Amino acid sequence: MAPQDRPEQVTAQNDRLTISLLGELRVRRGGEDVPLPSSRKARALLGFLVATGRPHRRERLCELLWELPDDPKAALRWSLTKLRPVVDHPDHRRILSDRERVRFDAENAEIDLHEIHARLRAERQPGVGELEEMAQRLAPVLLDGLDGAGDAAFLSWLEAEREDARIARVEVLRRLVAHPDLPALSAQKWTRIWRDADPEAEGAPDDKARAPDALPGPPPKIGEARSGGLTASGLRSQRIAFCEAPDGTKIAYATLGSGAPLLKAANWLTHLEFDWTSPIWGKCFAEIARDRRFIRYDERGCGLSDWDVDNLGFDAFVEDLEAVADKLELERFPLLGISQGAAVCVEYAVRHPERVSGLILVGGYAAGWRHMVSAEEKARREAVRALTELGWGTDNPAYRHIFSQTFMPDAGPDELAWFDEFQRLTTSPGNAARFQEAFGEIDVRHRLGAVRAPTIVLHSKDDMRIPLDMGRALASGIPDAQFVPLDSRNHVLVDYEPAWRTCMQAIREFLDQHGI
Known part of the structure; x- marks a missing residue:
């Protein structure tokens, strides 16, 4: 030089x-x-x-x-x-x-x-x-x-x-x-990730040796026979990449499988890398990806997407979905929306009717808690929000139990323990509180009648997080929507309950019926 x-x-x-x-x-x-x-x-x-x-x-x-x-x-x-x-x-x-x-x-x-x-x-x-x-x-x-x-x-x-x-x-x-x-719970998770990253690894510690007595053993790994045909390298074979929302936020997305695309809108409590090793989402996602190109992404403020963001509002959530669909150049595809992701899907379908071939809405709602609950319930939720900001990131799972017990009241101790730890890993205490506030402000009731895509709405009859009436209102507002009540108390279905099988079968029949 x-x-x-x-x-x-x-x-x-x-x-x-x-x-x-x-x-x-x-x-x-x-x-x-x-x-x-x-x-x-x-x-x-x-x-x-x-x-x-x-x-x-x-x-x-x-x-x-x-x-x-x-x-x-x-x-x-x-x-x-x-x-x-x-x-x-x-x-x-x-x-x-x-x-x-x-x-x-x-x-x-x-x-x-x-x-x-x-x-x-x-x-x-x-x-x-x-x-x-x-x-x-x-x-x-x-x-x-x-x-x-x-x-x-x-x-x-x-x-x-x-x-x-x-x-x-x-x-x-x-x-x-x-x-x-x-910690023991983290040891189980990271051991599975290590084994998926390097199947030839030797000397991996025995999960059961480090697991607390409350856990009967690690949940099945993605790729076992019951996962619908994915190979044992399910975690490795997914492709994680990033796109940019209009405000510059980096959104992490993942693709898996081949065939016609199905895009899942983000919902709170996801992590593209850890989802596949959890007993909560693993089998569900594997079943969906069995014969499709399954696409999902982490919400801003959550998972592998940017956490330090100024905007955690509803319009930003929709723009994140738009960014992923545009990045992948998807022309026409069905959308899967779970919980608050259902409202995001509704808004996207109204904005882009030419691109959405169908809506699958599970445990969703059209209006957040600030629009729907009594003054007493609002006070309770605001108290929970304050507790979340103070205790979410601590080693004490009691703060996160507030959510796990209402998300999955009928889940076993292993799923609840996983969910508690998973919550801590997915987002920061401040963002956990901000998410609760943002979800309370959601309101797409005025948009339901403008949905033109075939729609199926599935909702647990005794959902302790989002009442059945909110799912019924969502379905009744969308023209010709199919409504499927599920015999469960869980907001997040677990794969061993009959309602999960009912849900998966109904989704598959819906897609086949409409040629999606």
């Missing part, structure tokens, strides 16, 4: 960059996202330079990303001019180049994958919280969306980098399940 090209030592806060290689390429300066070039090749170039961290000959970069008869050298120069405003600072040039070579200067830049590798190499062993955080950060596909940006050599490099990231995640999971401070 020429002396004039070397950057000065800069430590100014406004120069510090955070670069995410895990998931879609993302650059942030001072906590704010920096817009990336629309060109996939330019983004691939930046990802390659950042990930490798070394100089590359211009000819090599041209061969990786551009083909004749185009002008590769001109294309490289153009891409570099687009990338410099993204990463450079007036006092610090990060894209360094001379007539022969190009490199990225990572000084004062935090790169997620490099940071994780450094923490794994450090003498100090990470604690449980650090290991959990690293495992979650390593879950998305490295440089997602850039597979076809270059030639075969670029794809080979990309696949090798992704394999290295997978190996790093397996190592993180291995350390996590062996950590002596890992």
Whole structure:
């Protein structure tokens, strides 16, 4: 490099960059996202330079990303001019180049994958919280969306980098399940995730040895015979990626299976990675994905989506659904809405009637509690909201029992214990309280009559969270909607109760009847 090209030592806060290689390429300066070039090749170039961290000959970069008869050298120069405003600072040039070579200067830049590798190499062993955080950060596909940006050599490099990231995640999971401070319930969950990530792993601790007496044993893993035909690698075979809502919020979504698409609107208490290892959602999702391309996403403020968001309102929830459908370029598809996700589906169907081929609404409602309950009930719910904000993130599950006992009053102790722990992992105490407030404000009663898609509404007769009358009102407001009462008290059905089988059969018959 020429002396004039070397950057000065800069430590100014406004120069510090955070670069995410895990998931879609993302650059942030001072906590704010920096817009990336629309060109996939330019983004691939930046990802390659950042990930490798070394100089590359211009000819090599041209061969990786551009083909004749185009002008590769001109294309490289153009891409570099687009990338410099993204990463450079007036006092610090990060894209360094001379007539022969190009490199990225990572000084004062935090790169997620490099940071994780450094923490794994450090003498100090990470604690449980650090290991959990690293495992979650390593879950998305490295440089997602850039597979076809270059030639075969670029794809080979990309696949090798992704394999290295997978190996790093397996190592993180291995350390996590062996950590002596890992709680028993978490140990069961992370052991299953480790085994799914690395089926050849040896020395995995025995779940039962660490499980509390209240749990009769771990729930079945996704992919066993009763899951409807998915392989044992159900967790691994789902593809997690990210899209961006209009306000810049990153929304995590996952796809699994093949065939006609079915998109599930987000509802509270989901986590794309952990859902498949839970006894709550696992078999339900596996059954749906048996012969379809099943798509689901984590709500903003929840799961793998951005937690630190300004807007947790209903319109934002609908925009998140729109962002996922647009990202995947879905043309016409049925929607599945559970709990408050039903109202989101209704609103989306009214806004986009040409895209929605059918609505499946389970345990849903058209108007939130602020519109429907007495003054006494409002006071009770506001008290619960305050308790949630204070105690949600603590080790004491009593605060979360408030929800688990009403979501699944007839569930067994293993499901309830899982649900308590799962709630803590899905969102922050502050967001848990904000969600309760947001759901109370929902009101799509005036939109029901405008739904044109075939609709089926399923609701537990003795639902202790959302009364049957609210499900009946939802169905009666939608023209020609089919209503199916379910013989259960659970708001979230569990797979061993007869109502679950009734629900799955009714959904399948509905889809077949309407050719969806």
